[in-house]
Amino acid sequence: MRHLLLIAMPTLILSAGMAQSATIEVTIEKMAFSPAEVEVKIGDTIEWVNKDAFVHTATVKGGWDVQLPVKKSGSVVVDKAGTLDYYCRFHPNMKGRITVAP
């Protein structure tokens, strides 16, 4: 149901004559970001869904820091093109990458 809404929304926005944007979901389970690498466009939303019993973060050094409490989610909207490497501050062995196309 939620996925239907996510698909439906950009269509509505597009028909209103605005740029198409999407929400990309990254799951956190068993101490890993999955998928670890995503390719998105400017204006897209990345949503992390934490399915672990541990608190995590999605943190870009010198950039944003998304808190991800147990069984909760958090998101950011990407606003510039480039490659963003992020990690979890509590478990620096958890790493992910977002490639943002213009």
Next chain:
Amino acid sequence: MRVRLISGIAAIAALGLAGSLSLATAADKPSDPQIAHIAYTAGAIDVEAAKQAIAKSKNKDVVAFAESMLRDHEAVNKQALDLVKKLNVTPEDNATSQALSKAATAERDKLSGLEGAAFDKAYVDNEVAYHKQVNGALEGLLIPSAQNAELKSLLETGLKLFRGHQQHAEHVAAALK
């Protein structure tokens, strides 16, 4: 008569061999109830260390690190307790758990005599060494020995968690210098 003697020796030799093999197995390969006990003990030790650091340290990075140790190890130990309950396994005390507890008590006593920056450094350095040691045991012994698939999977998640903690501790240690 001769035949019986030979077969008797063979039987003793076979027994001896089997005996030493099973001893070696018992020493090298802990059982699932023992593994559960070791993993739980290792977590509980780090919870105690974290509580001591939260009470004693005035460094905000050290306290934040200790708080995340407390939170994560309590969470993983709760998962371990839920699993042993589900599997109807009673964790079994053993020499490895006892050695871990003994070393932890000595470390806690040592840390209780330190204050300020000396405490912070000793706590964080020990956290690096301790997680390294537990990771070695998980990787080299506990995970390969675990028979139950769910226990093995929990230990594998535990290894990733402990590796994360080791790196986190290394970052805090580097910042203290």
